[in-house]
Structure formats: C-alpha cells, structure tokens
Amino acid sequence: MSKKLVLGAGIVISLLLSPLSQVSADELTGGERKQVDNVAHRGAAGYAPENTIAGFDLAVDMKADYIEIDLQRSKDGELVLIHDTTVDRTTDGTGKVGDLTYEQLKSLDAGSWKGEKFAGEPIPTFEEILDRYYGKVGILIELKAPQLYPGIEEQVAEVLKERNLDKPQNEKIIIQSFNFESMKKMDKLLPKVPIGVLTSNHADTTTDSLEEFSNYADWFNPNYGNVTEELVHQVHTLDMKIGSWTVRSQEAADFLFEMEVDAIISDYPDYVDPRN
Template sequence: MKKKLLIGMSFALTLIFSPFHQAFASDSSQVDTIAHRGASGYAPENTIAAFDKAVQMKADYIEIDVQRSKDGKLVVIHDTTVDRTTEGTGYVKDLTFDQLRSLDAGSWKGEQFVGEKIPTFDEILDRYRGKIGILIELKSPELYPGIEESVAKELKERYLHLPQDEKIIIQSFNFESMKKMDALLPYVPIGVLTSSSTDTTEQALKEFSAYADYFNPSYGIVTKDLVNQVHSQGMKISSWTVRSQEAADFLLSMDVDGIITDYPDYVNQRN
C-alpha cells in the first residue's frame, strides 16, 4: 500500500463527514469524466469559458496545464509558446504576465470567445475548488526550475494539499518532477503520463507505483492486460485524449478509471 494511502487513512473518518467529501461522493465504479483543458471541443482550451462549460456538462474534473511567466506567475496554457492559441508569438517563459494577459486566447475558436484570457493558476483554484475536481498537469517542468515548489505553495495556501477525496491530482510526463511533487505533497495523488509502450512493462509499473497513484497513458497503448497490470500495482488508470465516441467506447470497454476528453458528453452519456 502506498505511503499517501497509509497516511490518509488517519483522516478517513473526518473526511467521510466533511462537506467537501459529501459534495463529491459518488459510485466508485463510475468512470471519471475529465474535461481535457476544459470542455475544449466546445470552447477555447484552457480558458474560463472551457472550464465553465465543463462544470455545466457535469464533468468530474477539469484538466489544466500549468507553466510560468518570465516574472514568475503561474499561468494555465498548454503549448510552451503562445503562437497557436493567441495572436501573440514567443515562449511562455520569455513573456511577462502582463504580456501574456494582454493576449486574446479565445478568438481562434470563434468570435463568441473574443477576449478570453490566459488564466492564472490561482484563479482556477479559487474559481473551481469545491465545484469540480482539478487535474493539474505540470507542462514541461524542466523549463521552469522550482515550479514544483510554486505549485505546492499555492495548494498549501488553500489547504488543498490535504486529503481531498482525490479531487486534486497532479500529473506530468516528467517522472522526476512527479517524484518531487510526491515528496512535497504526500497527501496529493500523483499521476505519470506516457505514450510509450516501454513504460508499460511490469518493472516500469512497479517503479511508478512507488510514488504515483495514477498511470495515465495515451489510449493507443491501452489494453485490457495493461489496465489489469496497473490495478495490480495499486494504481488507477486514466487515458487520453478522447475526441470521438468510438475512442470513448473503447476505453469504457477496457474498464479504465478515468477518460480524459475534449468532449465530456461522449463519456457522461454512458455513466
């Protein structure tokens, strides 16, 4: 049994009767619907519009990507450059927060989204905590030395580093970063992301399970055997990124624990 599960057991009775737990209590057999960058099939990714849409569509989680501005502000954007989703150019890490905030992050998706801004990490925490789960991806943390401590600080200031019925989860493709997050936030579930079959061996999964609670692969490498192996190591499995009903149906048939999707309704209608 993993360290954070052992630690968390001491809080179990308190959590059962807490308002936060009651608000999110659900059938444990239900597949979690995780809105990828918000309901990004319907609204511009990683914007308030997309996250609000995910809440409206009754997703279980929003998935967000966290990076850092040149002057140290944690911001929510997927690409390491602003070129694709704004009218600006340049690397996120080379732009100040004011520069990032001045950009239009919505009009590329449609004129009804003109004026959507790049949100900050603290804005997302304050707007959505207690309303929906938040799956936090550290995007390219190797570009941002110390970002793990910055994320941990924001969570601790809001008491979100304590057991929350897994309604705060942190994940990344950078495994060393996730080992660091596990040490900084022992009560917060950790996920590892991969699209490589080399990370699906029995030995690899065993190593991940020493610090991770979730093994989150691309759906192209998901098999029933992999799901069983992940579960046998005491981890859950959430797969990405679903952009078709066929992909959602496939993952549901694999008995995964969560589906990360641009279209929450592809999963919700099945639950």
C-alpha cells in the same frame, strides 16, 4: 508503497463517501458501464478555447467530474494556464511562454482562434482557477515541461498549501506530468495529494516500469492507444488507478469504458457522460 499504506484508510473512507463513487439508478439497471471519472481535457476543449474560463465553465455545466489544466510560468514568475510552450497556436501573440511577463500574457486574446464569440478570452492564472473552481469540480493539474521552470514544483505546492489544498477532500486535486522526476518531487512536497504519471510510450507499460511508478504515483495515465485489459489489470494490481487520454470520438470513449479504466480524459465531456 509507503504513501499508499499511510493514506489507505483515508482513501477508502473518502471513496465510500464520494459522490463520484456512486452509480446512478439508470446505470445500476442497465449494468452496462462502471462509473468512471469524466475529465474535461483543457476544459471542454472540443467546444470552447482550451485552458480558458469559457472552456472550464462549459465543462462544469456539462457535469464533468474534473477539469484538466496545463500549468506553466511567466518570465516574472506567475503561474499561468497554457498548453504549448509558445503562445503562437492559441493566442494572437508570438513567443515562448517563459519569455513573456504576466502582463504581456494577460493582454493576449486566447479565444478568437476558436470562434468570434470567444474573442478576448484571457490566459488565466493558476490562483484564479483554484479560487473559481475548487469545491465545484475536481482539478487535474498537469505540470507542462517543468524542466523549463526550475522550482515550479515548490511554487505549486506553496499555492496549494496557502489554500489548505495540500490535503484535498475526496482526492479532488491531482497533479500529473510526463516528467517523472518532477512527479517524484511533487510526491515528497505534497504526500497527501494524488500523483499521476503521463505517457504515450509503450516502454513505460512494462511490469518493471509500472512497479517503479507505483512507488510514488497513484495514477498511471497513458494514451488510449496503449490501453489493454492486461495493462488495466496490472495497474490495478499495483494499487494505482488508470486514466486515459485524449478522447475525441464516441468510439474511443466506448473502448475505454470496455477496458474499465478509472477516468476518461476527453475534449468532449458528453462522449463520457450521456446526461449531456
């Protein structure tokens, strides 16, 4: 808990100043919903190809608070955005991400599978995303299968430090993974950057597990099928926030609003934000 004790005062101030903590006049009048962070899963993935500039641009247009990105590494060491550990599903290529060079990955069409109008969308790099979006929208960075890419934590930390993003304003950079050991490492490398743990395993929602996570994590991010009022209360009691995924229906979004989670991670940002 030492991380939270050190950062506590700064986080309180940043939350008070953050526009994300403010509630609109309509919400105040209606009193029906608390403000939650609207996280566009892999961009607005319901409407545009995931992990592409087209998807992230649309998410920004749809007033998302964060874009969620999946980070892996090419054979020659370039940090790139793609969800699967192979390129087969979302590009016109085949093979493992880690077996392909950046030039090979860059040459792939990562958009046509979602529709002809997205033809030619490339696989972006991590640096491209930071330079294009930081300051416009929050960035939730998922390290995808970091065990396949030894040293990726140090590499990510270095890229962020080069841009002075190891001390993000208003917690607008968050790093998460299903790999808990990787997140322990990230917490040590970037003690001022919020850390999240991802899980779909009900065993990770026990009191003992949550207490362990709270030693290094600021966010506990379970599949929405594991979310209950009791779990949300436990997470908040341990001074963590809770963000849940992946919302692909209005009913799921409404359920998570009722549970009073802190963030909703959705392929459809308009299910979370009625302004769209």
